[in-house]
Amino acid sequence: MLARTESPRAGGPGRASPHRIARWCAEQGWFVHPLAPGLKIPPANCSRCRETIAGQPNTDYIPHKTEECRCIEAGRHCHGVRAATTDPALIDQWWSENPAYGIGVAAGPSNLLIVDLDMHQSTPPEAEKILPGLDLPEDLDPEAVRSGLDALALLCTLRRAPLLTESPETFSVRTPSGGLHLWYAVEDGTQWRMDSRGRLGWQIDIRADRSYAVAPGTCTRDGRYVPEGTCRRPAPLPRWLANDLARAGLKHRNPVRRPFARLSLPDFAAGRGYVATAVREELEAVAACHSGRNDQLNKSAFSLGQLVGAGLVDRDEVHRALTEAAQAAGVDPDEAKAQSTIRRALEAGSRVPRRIGAPT
Numbered sequence: 465m466l467a468r469t470e471s472p473r474a475g476g477p478g479r480a481s482p483h484r485i486a487r488w489c490a491e492q493g494w495f496v497h498p499l500a501p502g503l504k505i506p507p508a509n510c511s512r513c514r515e516t517i518a519g520q521p522n523t524d525y526i527p528h529k530t531e532e533c534r535c536i537e538a539g540r541h542c543h544g545v546r547a548a549t550t551d552p553a554l555i556d557q558w559w560s561e562n563p564a565y566g567i568g569v570a571a572g573p574s575n576l577l578i579v580d581l582d583m584h585q586s587t588p589p590e591a592e593k594i595l596p597g598l599d600l601p602e603d604l605d606p607e608a609v610r611s612g613l614d615a616l617a618l619l620c621t622l623r624r625a626p627l628l629t630e631s632p633e634t635f636s637v638r639t640p641s642g643g644l645h646l647w648y649a650v651e652d653g654t655q656w657r658m659d660s661r662g663r664l665g666w667q668i669d670i671r672a673d674r675s676y677a678v679a680p681g682t683c684t685r686d687g688r689y690v691p692e693g694t695c696r697r698p699a700p701l702p703r704w705l706a707n708d709l710a711r712a713g714l715k716h717r718n719p720v721r722r723p724f725a726r727l728s729l730p731d732f733a734a735g736r737g738y739v740a741t742a743v744r745e746e747l748e749a750v751a752a753c754h755s756g757r758n759d760q761l762n763k764s765a766f767s768l769g770q771l772v773g774a775g776l777v778d779r780d781e782v783h784r785a786l787t788e789a790a791q792a793a794g795v796d797p798d799e800a801k802a803q804s805t806i807r808r809a810l811e812a813g814s815r816v817p818r819r820i821g822a823p824t
Contacts, residue, residue: 479681480681481563482559482563482564482565482566482567482681482682483555483556483559483560483563485567485679485680485681485682486555486558486559486567486679487552487555487556489567489569489679490549490550490551490552490555493550493574493575494550494569494570494574494576495548495549495550495569495570495573495574496548496549496550496555496567496568496569496570496679497541497544497545497547497548497549497558497568497570497676498541498558498559498562498565498566498567498568499565499566499567499568499678499682500565500566501562501564501565501566502564502566502683502684502685503566503684503685504566504678504684505544506541506543506544506545506568507541507562507565509535509542509543510535510540510542511524511525512524512525512526512535513525513526513528513533513535513542513543530543530546531546531738531741532738533546533738534738535547536737536738537737537738537739538737539554539557541558544568544676545568545570545572545573545674545675545676546674548568548569548570548573548676566678566679566682566683566684567678567679567681567682568676568677568678568679569676569677569678569679570674570676571653571658571671571672571673571674571675571676571677572653572654572656572672572673572674572675573653574653575649575650575651575652575653576647576648576649576650576653576671576672576677576698577648577650577653577656577670577671577672577701577709578645578646578647578648578670578671578672578677579616579628579645579646579648579668579669579670579671579705580612580643580645580668580669580670580671580677581611581612581613581615581616581629581643581644581645581646581667581668582611582612582641582643582667582668582669583611583612583613583639583641583642583643583667584611584641584667588606588607588609588610588666589606589666590606591604591606593662593666594606594609594615594618594665594666595615595618595619595622595664595665595666596662596663596664596665596712597711597712598619598622600618600622601622604618609666611643611667612643612644612665612666612667612668612669613629613643613644615665615666615667615668616628616629616665616668617629618665619664619665619708623704623708625702625704625705628646628702628705629644629646631693632644632646632692632693632695633695633699634646634647634648634695634697634698634699635647635691635695635696635697635698635699636691636692636693636695637677637678637679637680637689637690637691637692638689638690638691638692639678639689640684640686640687640688640689641686641687644692645671645677645678645689647677647698648698648699648700648701648702648705649698649699649700649701650700650701653672653673654673654716655715655716656670656672656673656709656714656715656716657670657672657673657713657714657715657716658670658671658672658673658674658675659672659712659714663712663713663714664708664709664712664714670709670714672714730743730781730784730785732777732778732781739771739776739777742767742768742771743768743771743777743782743785746764746767746768747764747785747786747788747789748789749764750764750786750789750790750792750793751789751790751792751793752793753793757790757793757794757795758801758802758805761786761790761795761802761805761806761809762805762808762809763809764786764789764809765782765786765805765806765809765810765813766809766810766812766813767813768782768786768810768813769782769809769810769811769812769813769814769815770813770814770816770817770818771813771817771818772810772813772814773813773814773815773816773817773818774817774818774819775817776818779810779814782810783806783807783810786806786810787802787803787806790802790806
């Protein structure tokens with residue numbers, strides 16, 4: 465995934481308004497959500513989604529699973545990354561609510577992996593923790609490694625790769641503390657894990673999956689995040705770096721498969737919110753299945769049958785969508801076994817309707 469448009473006129477996103485930056489990010493295909501003014505965390509959720517307020521139990525809290533939150537379906541930004549969107553109307557709504565909101569970019573949904581290089585003032589660790597699992601040069605002075613930038617530079621040297629931190633050839637963001645975020649494009653944002661424990665290297669964090677990065681132009685109490693250099697497009701993740709991330713255990717063994725391009729989603733699965741997302745995920749799982757297709761079809765049809773039983777989707781529309789998804793996976797749409805699986809699983813699922821959150 466590469467950015468599709470150029471940055472705003474005034475030299476990039478660094479000095480535009482937060483609202484304009486959020487819109488620009490969405491134009492690149494990056495999913496955004498608000499950050500509390502001056503902070504690097506999302507704003508507080510609404511009273512129904514907060515278990516405590518000021519350290520005290522919240523009597524208005526309604527217990528529910530985050531993924532089933534009605535606030536997300538209603539277009540609110542509760543739960544941060546899970547509510548992230550590219551919808552211009554929602555972005556306009558959120559930043560009209562508070563023009564001072566910062567901008568978070570959800571990594572996984574945006575098919576991004578961000579290498580976060582810290583510049584914390586701390587004592588260098590033992591040599592074996594600088595690049596865990598790798599043998600360091602015998603003549604290396606551990607005291608010379610003072611930051612995440614140094615640790616990554618050392619990794620580049622060991623791999624005989626170009627220094628990623630010198631004139632970065634990818635979209636990069638300088639943090640208020642002097643650290644650096646290197647943004648990379650990945651084919652599937654679900655396959656990478658986030659990490660804040662330095663598994664790749666000391667003072668190297670990985671923003672991926674359900675974590676997020678702070679967009680350039682966001683101003684916090686510590687200062688402003690600014691674009692580094694002139695590149696405004698995330699480059700593909702270098703293969704050697706991907707291999708090291710996998711070595712460090714930061715790649716899911718069984719990533720969610722993406723559907724074939726020929727899968728056409730029905731209208732009720734193309735929007736946002738819990739129901740649309742649930743339908744879309746089940747259809748994509750069927751379409752992308754290469755083995756055990758009937759088992760996956762049975763599982764997905766049962767799950768969607770629960771939504772039918774709850775009155776949230778139409779049975780016939782779901783049946784047609786499942787048939788098309790199975791066809792995308794190579795199943796003959798007239799195959800009696802597949803049609804029987806869909807009918808029986810939908811019926812079984814509808815007998816145990818799914819309960820979703822609480823009334824809004």
